[in-house]
Amino acid sequence: MQPRAVALAITACALLATPGQAADPPSPEAVVDAFEAVLGPIRTHRPSHAKGTCAAGHFVATPEGTRLSVAPTFSGQRVPAIIRFAVGGGNPNAPDTARLTRGLSIRFETPAGDIWDMANISVPIFGSPTPQALVEGLLVRRPDPATGQPDQARVNAFVAANPATTYQGRWLAQNNPPASWATTPYWGVNAFRFRGQDGEVRHARWVFEPRAGTLRLTEEQMRTMPADFLADELRRRVAAAPVEFDMVLQFPGPGDDLTNPTVAWPDDRPRAVVGRLAVTEVAPGPGGACDPISFMTLDQAPGVEFSDDPTLHARTAPYAVSLSRRLQ
Ligand code: HEM
Known part of the structure; x- marks a missing residue:
């Protein structure tokens, strides 16, 4: 053996x-x-969300975001971002019509060099x-x-x-797959602890909500759309205008489970818009700045810290191991 x-x-x-x-x-x-x-x-692609396209842009926190987190990403200044849009699963040739998650991974890097990585999916759980x-x-x-x-x-x-x-x-x-990488919410799924300017620590989950609205493929489109349309569709959109998402925090109510990412919190929980992500460039083809990195699901303490969710704690190190095997 x-x-x-x-x-x-x-x-x-x-x-x-x-x-x-x-x-x-x-x-x-x-x-x-x-x-x-x-x-x-796995030597040539990621084992999860294998098919993807690199993009870039920036993030600006709202005053409410600055109030709710002391992390550098929420300073209110423009924070450059390396972005990767993806199709879930381990197949780098998965059709863009597949009933799989879509991914939005982001590396924020402040001008002072503070890095914060996250990987979000188009499903709340x-x-x-x-x-x-x-x-x-x-x-x-x-x-x-x-x-x-x-x-x-x-x-x-x-x-x-x-x-x-x-x-x-x-x-x-x-829920049918999205018609565009720009027309679906992307959830962070795991709960984090946000430390605000007032020193208070609040549990929250986040979602990136598309400013373009949510639009899904019809059953007919799922049968007829080509296997690869998402990347070009995004390039066309971004060439016309930045594609934007609002980052929204959702706060738990009594009894909401902070440690089980297979259960969504009810929609009526309090929310706060904490920033806006703008996608301003899309790589013209395969490869790009997102390719040689892994979006490792980091904290940005103090300000955004891990909750006690065990699936959250089990993310960062395997992402690094996976990247190291890919780079061998
Ligand atoms: C026990 C929990 C988890 C484990 C062990 C795990 C494992 C992994 C691994 C090994 C990769 C490949 C990383 C790379 O090669 O760069 C990956 C990628 C990814 N995971 Fe997870 N994952 C977990 C939970 C989650 C959750 C909760 C989400 C949803 C928010 C998620 C979303 C993603 C996405 C979007 C990618 C692709 C990242 C990219 O674009 O590079 N994962 N995961």
Whole structure:
């Protein structure tokens, strides 16, 4: 057995040996191994949101954003941004009509050199309640070498034992994909702690709301649109005028779960518009400034700090491991 396969087998055994009990979080390597178990070695593209286009622009916080966060990104000055729009899943050739998430990843870099990375999706919820469920869900979908297909009975048993892993798929089944990367909200999904100018710390989730409004593909368009239209459509829009999104914070109400990203908070929760992102350039073709980096889901403490959500804490290191394998 190859060393990687041994590591994978050990991880799988550790995860499966204690059904129903909280297992230790998987190591960053085990997370990326699990993606590779399903997708094969990842050397040329990201294992998640593999298909993407680089863009650039800037972010300016509103006075309310400056009040709610002492982080440099919310100073109210213009903060340059490296941006990546993407189509979810591990296939770099996924059709733009696929019922998958769309991604909006942003690296803010202030003129003083403060960097803040985030990766957002076009669905308000994530597909796994814990990092353990993410890894286990990937491992049960490993193709059987004999058939090239996952063992459907094992997949069914996993899904029955982990219903929260189906919520995101159900949302995607009920909401057609966006007609443009510019016409969908993108949610940060995990809760963060915002430290305001008044010293108070407030939990919040964010969403980037499109100034162009939300527009989805019709069923007819899903059948007839070409496999690659999103990048050119965005280039045409940005050539005419910047594509803008309002960054909106949503604050939890009593009983809202701060640590489970598979459950959205109710729409009637208080909100605050904390800034505006403007997309002003789109790479003319493949490659660009977003390609050699990973949007690692960072905090920007003090000002924007991690909540106790375990899936949030399990993001940064695997993103770095994934990038290092890609750069090998
Ligand atoms: C346990 C939790 C998670 C793990 C282990 C995980 C893992 C990963 C990994 C390994 C990558 C590839 C990074 C790279 O190669 O550069 C990735 C990319 C991505 N993830 Fe996650 N992820 C998690 C949660 C989430 C959540 C909650 C969201 C939704 C907001 C999300 C959205 C994305 C997006 C949009 C990308 C593509 C980033 C880009 O454009 O470069 N992930 N994820």
